[in-house]
Amino acid sequence: MSDMHSFLPPYARALDMTIADELDGAPVIAMPFADRVQGRPGFLHGGAISGLLEIAAIAAIHRALRAKGSDSAIKQVNVTVDFMRGGVNQMTFAVGEVTRLGRTMANVEARAWQEDRDKPIAMGYMHYLIKAKREG
Amino acid sequence: MAFGKPDLGSIVPNGAGFDPALVNKMMGKFGHGGFLGMEYIGHGDDWVELAIDWREDLVADPDTGILASAVIISLMDNATSMSIWTKLGEFRPQVTMDLRIDYLRPSPSGKRVYGRGICYHLTNSIGFVRGFAHNGNPDEPLAHASGTFIRIGDRVS
Numbered sequence: 001m002s003d004m005h006s007f008l009p010p011y012a013r014a015l016d017m018t019i020a021d022e023l024d025g026a027p028v029i030a031m032p033f034a035d036r037v038q039g040r041p042g043f044l045h046g047g048a049i050s051g052l053l054e055i056a057a058i059a060a061i062h063r064a065l066r067a068k069g070s071d072s073a074i075k076q077v078n079v080t081v082d083f084m085r086g087g088v089n090q091m092t093f094a095v096g097e098v099t100r101l102g103r104t105m106a107n108v109e110a111r112a113w114q115e116d117r118d119k120p121i122a123m124g125y126m127h128y129l130i131k132a133k134r135e136g
Numbered sequence: 137m138a139f140g141k142p143d144l145g146s147i148v149p150n151g152a153g154f155d156p157a158l159v160n161k162m163m164g165k166f167g168h169g170g171f172l173g174m175e176y177i178g179h180g181d182d183w184v185e186l187a188i189d190w191r192e193d194l195v196a197d198p199d200t201g202i203l204a205s206a207v208i209i210s211l212m213d214n215a216t217s218m219s220i221w222t223k224l225g226e227f228r229p230q231v232t233m234d235l236r237i238d239y240l241r242p243s244p245s246g247k248r249v250y251g252r253g254i255c256y257h258l259t260n261s262i263g264f265v266r267g268f269a270h271n272g273n274p275d276e277p278l279a280h281a282s283g284t285f286i287r288i289g290d291r292v293s
Contacts, residue, residue, distance in 0.1 A: 011204035014171075014193040036171035045168035046232045047210025054196070054206045076205050080236040 007062060012055045015048065019059075023095045025067070026060040033089045044087030044121075052094045053081065053110040053124035060096030061106055061128060070130075074106070077127040085121040090114050092121065105129055154221045156184045163214060172210055177250060183267075184218040185252040186211060190245065201245025208249065208269050209237055212281040215253030216265035220285055223255040223263075228287050230263065235283035243278050247271045253281070261287050 008017060012029070015037055020030035031037065031052045039045030058074070065072055094112040110124040111117070160176035163169040164186070172194070177185040188194075188211050196204035213232055221227050243249050250270050257264040263285040268277040 009196045009198060009204070010193045011196050011207070035167055038167035039169075040229075045210060046213045046235070047172075047206055048168050050209040050213075050235075051204055051206030054204060058196070075242075076239055078236065078238040079205060079209070080234060081209065082234045083232045086231070 007059065008055070009058075011051065015051060017052065017055055020093060024097070026063055026095050026097060027056070028093055028095045029056045029059060031092045031094075033087075033091070042089060044092065046081070046083055046122075049083070049087055049092070049112055049122045050079070050081050050124065052092060053096075053112055053122060054079070054126075056094035056112075057096040057108040057110040057124060057126050060098050060110070061101070061108055064098040064101050064106070065130075068101070071133050073131045073133055075129040075131055077105075077129055079124055079126045081125075082123045083121070084123070085119065087112075087114060087121045093117075101130075103130065154224065154226050156218045156222055159218065159221070159227070160186065160214075163218075168210060169214055172207060174211065174214055179218075179222055182219060182223040182256070183252055183254040184215050184222055185250055186215045186218075187248055187250045189248050190243075195245075200242070202242045203249065205237070205239065208239075208243070208251070208279050209235060211249060211251035211269060212237060212253060212267050212279070212283075215251040216255070216267050216281065216283060217253070217285060219253040219255040219265060219267070220258065220263035223258060229289070230285045230287040233262075233284040233286050235281060238280045239278070240280065241278050243269070243271060249278070250274075251281075263287070 021028035037048035096110040100107040106128045108126045112122045156179045157176045164174040253267040267281040269279040
């Protein structure tokens, strides 16, 4: 797992995200509640929840690419986030699922939850372009 | 709650009009808006523009210096949310139902990002919004946003 910790980019570290677990081969990212992720008082900011979803999605796609032996880079095309429940003052988790990994693009779904994974606080739906790394 | 900041509703009472510059002094100082350093740029009848300076700790890809996608989402979330209150002429508690962002191009490393949120339609409970992000020239957008907010009356929690 240590290789995945080094994957976490500056944005994720600034929000204190860590790799908490693994689910169906994808890293589960955890983010603690703090003032820096708060929107209206007592609740997570939608942008911070989106950030957790993004990091989970990127972690899942990196894992999926590596499983295929690919070192391709990715570029995000778009994202839709559904906010379903308010995020309260506790740990939030997110995991990404690569629903399709093709040669040129990938579809990823990410789910964020707090106490109960069956009660998501938000879902993210992302499209990524797969870009072959320049040949060495 | 552990964070003793005033509720937005308490500094912007209903019926007192809505001043996005004043409200951003709070939204851009505390919480996630404060972490991102969100700054008020300008507003019209139905739009609000905010900005975030590029910062190393907001980067998602250290190889390119490209900001995390969620930084743009936060920017557009706040700008579109404030565009609804601006069009309404008052603060009303609301939550984001959904938000979609299309990334036309990356925001270059080191460049400040502006986000303009526009409320194009209001119903009794829903605010329909769109918007775009740019690096200083609104004619060269880097992302487009669209989404909906639902007002939650007094049920702030």
